[in-house]
Amino acid sequence: xxxxxxxxxxxxxxxxxxxxxxxxxxxxxxxxxxxxxxxxxxxxxxxxxxxxxxxxxxxxxxxxxxxxxxxxxxxxxxxxxxxxxxxxxxxxxxxxxxxxxxxxxxxxxxxxxxxxxxxxxxxxxxxxxxxxxxxxxxxxxxxxxxxxxxxxxxxxxxxxxxxxxxxxxxxxxxxxxxxxxxxxxxxxxxxxxxxxxxxxxxxxxxxxxxxxxxxxxxxxxxxxxxxxxxxxxxxxxxxxxxxxxxxxxxxxxxxxxxxxxxxxxxxxxxxxxxxxxxxxxxxxxxxxxxxxxxxxxxxxxxxxxxxxx
Amino acid sequence: xxxxxxxxxxxxxxxxxxxxxxxxxxxxxxxxxxxxxxxxxxxxxxxxxxxxxxxxxxxxxxxxxxxxxxxxxxxxxxxxxxxxxxxxxxxxxxxxxxxxxxxxxxxxxxxxxxxxxxxxxxxxxxxxxxxxxxxxxxxxxxxxxxxxxxxxxxxxxxxxxxxxxxxxxxxxxxxxxxxxxxxxxxxxxxxxxxxxxxxxxxxxxxxxxxxxxxxxxxxxxxxxxxxxxxxxxxxxxxxxxxxxxxxxxxxxxxxxxxxxxxxxxxxxxxxxxxxxxxxxxxxxxxxxxxxxxxxxxxxxxxxxxxxxxxxxxxxxxxxxxxxxxxxxxxxxxxxxxxxxxxxxxxxxxxxxxxxxxxxxxxxxxxxxxxxxxxxxxxxxxxxxxxxxxxxxxxxxxxxxxxxxxxxxxxxxxxxxxxxxxxxxxxxxxxxxxxxxxxxxxxxxxxxxxxxxxxxxxxxxxxxxxxxxxxxxxxxxxxxxxxxxxxxxxxxxxxxxxxxxxxxxxxxxxxxxxxxxxxxxxxxxxxxxxxxxxxxxxxxxxxxxxxxxxxxxxxxxxxxxxxxxxxxxxxxxxxxxxxxxxxxxxxxxxxxxxxxxxxxxxxxxxxxxxxxxxxxxxxxxxxxxxxxxxxxxxxxxxxxxxxxxxxxxxxxxxxxxxxxxxxxxxxxxxxxxxxxxxxxxxxxxxxxx
Numbered sequence: 001x002x003x004x005x006x007x008x009x010x011x012x013x014x015x016x017x018x019x020x021x022x023x024x025x026x027x028x029x030x031x032x033x034x035x036x037x038x039x040x041x042x043x044x045x046x047x048x049x050x051x052x053x054x055x056x057x058x059x060x061x062x063x064x065x066x067x068x069x070x071x072x073x074x075x076x077x078x079x080x081x082x083x084x085x086x087x088x089x090x091x092x093x094x095x096x097x098x099x100x101x102x103x104x105x106x107x108x109x110x111x112x113x114x115x116x117x118x119x120x121x122x123x124x125x126x127x128x129x130x131x132x133x134x135x136x137x138x139x140x141x142x143x144x145x146x147x148x149x150x151x152x153x154x155x156x157x158x159x160x161x162x163x164x165x166x167x168x169x170x171x172x173x174x175x176x177x178x179x180x181x182x183x184x185x186x187x188x189x190x191x192x193x194x195x196x197x198x199x200x201x202x203x204x205x206x207x208x209x210x211x212x213x214x215x216x217x218x219x220x221x222x223x224x225x226x227x228x229x230x231x232x233x234x235x236x237x238x239x240x241x242x243x244x245x246x247x248x249x250x251x252x253x254x255x256x257x258x259x260x261x262x263x264x265x266x267x268x269x270x271x272x273x274x275x276x277x278x279x280x281x282x283x284x285x286x287x288x289x290x291x292x293x294x295x296x297x298x299x300x301x302x303x304x305x306x307x308x309x
Numbered sequence: 310x311x312x313x314x315x316x317x318x319x320x321x322x323x324x325x326x327x328x329x330x331x332x333x334x335x336x337x338x339x340x341x342x343x344x345x346x347x348x349x350x351x352x353x354x355x356x357x358x359x360x361x362x363x364x365x366x367x368x369x370x371x372x373x374x375x376x377x378x379x380x381x382x383x384x385x386x387x388x389x390x391x392x393x394x395x396x397x398x399x400x401x402x403x404x405x406x407x408x409x410x411x412x413x414x415x416x417x418x419x420x421x422x423x424x425x426x427x428x429x430x431x432x433x434x435x436x437x438x439x440x441x442x443x444x445x446x447x448x449x450x451x452x453x454x455x456x457x458x459x460x461x462x463x464x465x466x467x468x469x470x471x472x473x474x475x476x477x478x479x480x481x482x483x484x485x486x487x488x489x490x491x492x493x494x495x496x497x498x499x500x501x502x503x504x505x506x507x508x509x510x511x512x513x514x515x516x517x518x519x520x521x522x523x524x525x526x527x528x529x530x531x532x533x534x535x536x537x538x539x540x541x542x543x544x545x546x547x548x549x550x551x552x553x554x555x556x557x558x559x560x561x562x563x564x565x566x567x568x569x570x571x572x573x574x575x576x577x578x579x580x581x582x583x584x585x586x587x588x589x590x591x592x593x594x595x596x597x598x599x600x601x602x603x604x605x606x607x608x609x610x611x612x613x614x615x616x617x618x619x620x621x622x623x624x625x626x627x628x629x630x631x632x633x634x635x636x637x638x639x640x641x642x643x644x645x646x647x648x649x650x651x652x653x654x655x656x657x658x659x660x661x662x663x664x665x666x667x668x669x670x671x672x673x674x675x676x677x678x679x680x681x682x683x684x685x686x687x688x689x690x691x692x693x694x695x696x697x698x699x700x701x702x703x704x705x706x707x708x709x710x711x712x713x714x715x716x717x718x719x720x721x722x723x724x725x726x727x728x729x730x731x732x733x734x735x736x737x738x739x740x741x742x743x744x745x746x747x748x749x750x751x752x753x754x755x756x757x758x759x760x761x762x763x764x765x766x767x768x769x770x771x772x773x774x775x776x777x778x779x780x781x782x783x784x785x786x787x788x789x790x791x792x793x794x795x796x797x798x799x800x801x802x803x804x805x806x807x808x809x810x811x812x813x814x815x816x817x818x819x820x821x822x823x824x825x826x827x828x829x830x831x832x833x834x835x836x837x838x839x840x841x842x843x844x845x846x847x848x849x850x851x852x853x854x855x856x857x858x859x860x861x862x863x864x865x866x867x868x869x870x871x872x873x874x875x876x877x878x879x880x881x882x883x884x885x886x887x888x889x890x891x892x893x894x895x896x897x898x899x900x901x902x903x904x905x906x907x908x909x910x911x912x913x914x915x916x917x918x919x920x921x922x923x924x925x926x927x928x929x930x931x932x933x934x935x936x937x938x939x940x941x942x943x944x945x946x947x948x949x950x951x952x953x954x955x956x957x958x959x960x961x962x963x964x965x966x967x968x969x970x971x972x973x974x975x976x977x978x979x980x981x982x983x984x985x986x987x988x989x990x991x992x993x994x995x996x997x
Binding site: 214215216217218219261262263264265266267270271299302303304306307308309 | 886887894897908909910911912913914915933936937939940941942943
């Protein structure tokens with residue numbers, strides 16, 4: 001039953017994001033695992049479309065914020081304004097009060113604004129004027145950033161990076177896929193006709209089922225060994241945290257659920273190791289200068305640690 | 310691959326070693342020490358320095374053992390028995406590092422602890438951990454093998470078998486592993502026989518080289534090199550030391566044995582009888598005859614005796630021996646002295662009277678000519694005009710003939726056709742070494758009707774400033790004739806006197822080093838035998854030293870109070886992962902064999918898809934079953950296990966399809982579906 005839900009969602013989203021099965025799979029895995037996603041890719045590869053289509057398919061509230069250097073925390077979270085007629089302060093909720101939040105070009109905002117998002121992402125709540133506002137269990141942030149342009153940006157601090165469950169790119173579609181995109185948009189944007197295909201009850205049941213996925217000791221050990229290996233890998237100043245292990249466990253469980261299995265295989269761990277681990281690594285300046293990237297280090301770790309067969 | 314020994318195997322091997330070598334009083338405590346390690350609650354906190362010191366101590370132990378065995382060897386050759394003893398001690402000598410490893414917090418020695426240079430260099434190698442257990446297991450088996458008792462394989466076989474079965478890859482079922490181990494054992498059987506032959510051969514060669522410095526004369530028989538071809542090679546090892554009285558300058562001919570009968574290159578002592586002599590005075594003095602009024606000279610002679618037995622080289626007309634602590638001294642009827650039940654090294658004083666003859670008997674063999682050379686010798690005798698001459702004149706003529714017309718050579722010539730080696734020497738070659746000259750002299754003297762004998766021993770003339778004594782090297786072993794003139798046996802050396810020069814010319818450049826070594830061994834040997842009271846081995850000093858060192862080490866350990874309590878921890882047991890017996894591994898192995906192994910980091914499904922194996926009928930199900938068996942904590946139900954086994958059997962009979970890239974014929978088979986921006990960890994296929 002869960003597998004069907006997943007298949008329907010996947011097919012629905014693939015109508016919009018042609019040839020992006022893996023991206024959709026990972027996005028859904030992060031969502032089911034209760035994590036947030038950082039999309040790192042060039043402009044025009046469909047990040048916003050993906051987020052919109054995702055929210056619409058799941059019948060979730062969707063808001064989008066374009067991050068700019070002058071964006072203030074109040075622009076994001078909301079502000080209390082005195083209402084002279086009623087003689088009281090009224091809270092004007094910001095765009096963060098939603099379910100699916102697309103934080104576009106998150107690294108363009110000032111660190112203060114970025115940090116304001118931190119609490120929302122970590123605790124699924126916003127504190128304003130000493131009052132806590134619950135964001136609900138479906139609060140899901142899809143942040144994007146441009147990996148090429150660094151001028152006028154504030155790179156995300158490590159603490160915030162660690163809040164994202166996955167970081168991955170979309171990549172360009174292949175030729176056939178790009179032609180299909182053109183064909184699909186000849187008359188109207190398919191997003192306009194996209195129908196919701198999963199209700200909250202289905203999502204809830206998916207999340208519940210994911211927690212029941214089993215993980216053998218052997219796979220757990222492999223997972224932990226992978227994470228631990230990033231801490232001693234050459235060129236790494238700071239490795240992945242135990243939070244990374246937890247996230248990897250939760251997301252791989254979601255993958256197992258999507259595959260119709262009730263247990264996690266090492267394949268799942270291998271599939272998600274790089275997107276889960278890479279953005280949490282802080283490289284030596286020297287290693288970075290010599291051309292190493294966090295992804296290449298994580299891939300190397302994946303190659304070094306023997307997977308159970 | 311690192312092989313982990315199953316728990317208890319090492320203990321069993323130690324006990325096996327103790328049983329085989331009858332060293333079980335040592336083996337039992339050693340086994341106990343190893344066995345107790347997981348059960349005691351403390352560990353020594355040893356730093357790198359201490360660990361290195363343990364290795365040093367072990368090295369000292371080795372040196373001590375080598376010294377001990379060397380002294381034993383000097384007393385009791387052959388060498389091989391002592392090498393065997395050393396081999397059987399290996400587990401004992403290597404035990405300290407193993408025990409320390411078990412009882413220290415460090416857990417393992419590193420390569421750097423072994424080599425000081427490595428430690429200093431800070432090379433990466435220094436940090437490489439040493440796996441002592443497996444080596445120790447092999448060493449124990451090796452040590453257990455050096456006894457002659459049968460039944461080695463009955464013990465070693467099961468131990469090895471245990472190791473192999475325990476260390477087998479988990480995916481193999483045990484009947485297969487058992488069958489393979491048995492097959493390996495059977496195949497190893499003929500190999501071990503061949504190795505045994507090789508070992509015997511090597512041993513002989515090594516022992517031959519090592520025993521070079523012990524000379525031995527056989528009182529009954531002396532094989533000469535007459536008739537051998539090539540070049541005579543003699544070593545430069547110093548075998549005898551001689552200290553004369555002041556004013557005595559030599560050279561000396563020290564006779565060890567004499568012979569009376571020649572046949573085809575061999576001198577024999579026929580009709581020889583030995584009579585026992587009785588010691589005088591303090592038991593170390595021996596009288597050979599009564600002195601006369603003539604001048605008495607003394608010589609100090611030092612030489613090594615093999616197993617305390619050997620012929621004593623003596624100057625002619627010796628009448629008294631002193632400081633000779635042998636149990637038995639026998640004199641042959643031909644005048645040779647044989648000592649037995651003595652120490653490994655004797656240093657005796659001999660008194661002789663150069664002018665006064667000592668009575669020795671003659672015999673019927675002293676005039677016999679060998680049949681083969683009889684005609685030639687008699688013709689030569691008549692050509693030289695020896696017949697009818699007085700003995701002294703005939704002897705002088707023979708000496709003149711040999712010294713005048715022959716020259717010394719170490720070449721061993723090929724005998725001419727139809728002639729013996731001696732005839733070739735006499736008639737054609739006219740060059741040879743001392744054995745030729747001595748044999749020719751003896752036989753020519755006999756042909757002239759003068760009784761003569763063949764004597765072997767040493768010609769001593771080289772003075773060694775290093776030793777402060779005259780020395781005889783092995784190449785100074787000499788042969789000469791004894792002739793009966795004026796009613797006594799006289800030395801008759803017809804070898805050209807320049808013969809020692811010939812030999813010296815071939816002295817190698819490293820001779821000084823060799824002499825130094827000889828001198829050191831001699832000094833050590835002297836010290837070893839400094840109190841030759843009995844034959845009992847005195848190793849107390851060695852044990853004392855070892856005990857002292859051990860005490861120092863232990864005290865150092867205690868003084869630092871470096872004992873540390875261990876957190877209670879269960880010994881890590883070997884975990885057999887669930888599903889290790891899945892038959893799907895056969896398919897994976899087969900695919901890996903044909904298409905190359907799965908690149909690390911690539912998922913199973915991706916790999917199978919890339920190389921085209923995913924399309925094999927039933928592959929999806931098989932992978933599913935296999936993964937459930939392996940990774941689902943709930944396991945795979947029995948029926949599905951059987952289904953998997955059936956599917957594997959049917960798949961095993963079908964060929965593998967080609968991989969995608971090969972089929973498409975494209976050179977590039979990079980994975981297109983890999984996410985852009987992330988380097989794909991996947992490699993191309995290895996086309997078989």
